[in-house]
Amino acid sequence: MTISEALKWGVKNLTDSSSRLVGTTKNTEKRKGYLKSTFNTAFLDAEILLSFVLGKPKEFLFTYPEKKLTSAQIAKYKKFIARRRKREPIAYITGKKEFYSRNFFVSPAVLIPRPDTETLIDVAKKTIGSLASNSLKIVDVGVGSGAIAITLKKEFPRTRVLAIEISPKAIALTQKNAHALGAKITIKKGDLLYIKKPSLDILSLAEKSVKNSKNKLSGVGNPIVITANLPYLSQEEWTKAQPEVKRHEPKGALVGGKTGTEIYKKLFEQIRDIKINNITLIIEIGAKQKPAIEKLAQKILKPKKIEFTKDLSGKWRVMKCST
Secondary structure (H helix, E strand, O other): OEHHHHHHHHHHHHHHHHHHHHOOOOOHHHHHHHHHHHHHHHHHHHHHHHHHHHOOOHHHHHHOOOOEOOHHHHHHHHHHHHHHHOOOOHHHHHOEEEEOOEEEEOOOOOOOOOOOHHHHHHHHHHHHHHHOOOOOEEEEEOOOOOHHHHHHHHHOOOOEEEEEEOOHHHHHHHHHHHHHHOOOOEEEEEEOOEEOOOOOOHHHOOOEEOOOOOOEOOEEOOOEEEEEOOOOEOHHHHHOOOHHHHOOOOHHHOEOOOOOOHHHHHHHHHHHHHOOOOEEEEEEOOOOOHHHHHHHHHHHOOOOEEEEEEOOOOOEEEEEEEO
16 A cells, blocks of 8 residues: 555545535535535545654655555554544544644543643733743643643743642643653642642742641742633533544543533632732633633632633633732
């Protein structure tokens, strides 16, 4: 099997699998549009998987279309196509996902980084740049693969970054990504801002650290930027999620409760209980959550200022507020 033949075979198998979803719809134009979209997606998927199997860039496929695959490469490629036919995300098949021009290791233990989250990075970069403080600290809550924490550390090498995560598997993956990308960040296990270890003044988050019976980060003085992309899907949204999401990604990293705002409410309450100023909170939210999140933030945090930013598709995606 040549590269050209492998691509055609992969596209055919992926297209046949997806085409069954349209059934025998009587809407001819809708069917044509769907099939065209399906073909384009199938071609891109086959291209990515074949490039990954060969360990070559996509340009290689079109430069050497007659190059023959080895039997091992063919077997691996067919196995990957079979997994993709079952709607397994490409990122889980390859074990990698690009985010903010860097490649991150991913696994079914963590949420796959989305382009939408790059909006949060843009807002954070602008905020950190405006603070211009040598003593600035960044705390990323619910770190997952480490995409946010590591990206901000790479963008601002002199800034100290603390990443907090409750899942041991996610912590291990973040450590792997931090090592691979050369990002020196501190990673701790905790429930949002509550760290489950005695040393609560990690990174000297404030000039004066406070230890109390509830084991929470506290202090006064230095500016702190808290970032978070916590679960925010409602239970109803989860039931309507695409197969790639519902069958394969961790529900605990996606669903934020019945309304989708419950976990953010808990984070807001923890920040309120810290009782210090100089905190800037930057979070990712659902496209329809702006009113609910704003109401919660105003009620619990009573911020000096609150702002919302839209993503590239024009949907509300990021909330930023300062205490």
